[in-house]
Amino acid sequence: MESVPRRRNEESHRAILHAAITLVAEKGFENVTVEAIASHAGVGKQTIYRWWRSKGAVVLEAINDGFADVAAFPDTGDIVADLRTQMENVTVKLVTTDFGSAYRGLIAAAQSDPELARKHIEQIIEPASVACRERLIRARDAGQIRSDTDVQTTIDLLYGAIYYRLLLSTRPLATEQVAQAVDLVFAGIRTFN
Incomplete structure (x- = not known):
């Protein structure tokens, strides 16, 4: 911090x-x-x-602290269910509390403040990305997703859907969108044993 x-x-x-x-x-x-x-x-x-x-x-720090309760990635053995759970928890926090508006404001301010942008990446984005990456790698190692899956691109696709709606307000951010994004991404990377 x-x-x-x-x-x-x-x-x-x-x-x-x-x-x-x-x-x-x-x-x-x-x-x-x-x-x-x-x-x-x-x-x-x-x-x-x-x-x-x-x-x-x-x-x-307030945003980072506020998201601590929803940032963790469960590991039930079902990567799709685990990602849905985590992403839906984040989405609910963004939609139903002041954190969504505050986070939009922080991201906007970071566009003209390189130090704030760097700290945002270091303190919020990178730890979340590392946790998601580790969960996806475990899923890949367990044969739940294709071995040639580009994990970072998968993260970008999944969370990009949330950030797109949050920041551009093209449509309301909703948990239904999370399930759709996860299903679409996993249609391309999931293995069928």
């Missing part, structure tokens, strides 16, 4: 993360200040600057 020194007050830490998500979802990333987050959390802005270097770092 981008946090600077060790946190001394977990209650304040939680309040700051909650305030960051709530305010960014309500007002947009660009309209929220560290001062507003501090005020909403009931702390001084110096507390935030002691723990984080920027507003982006606070929001990034």
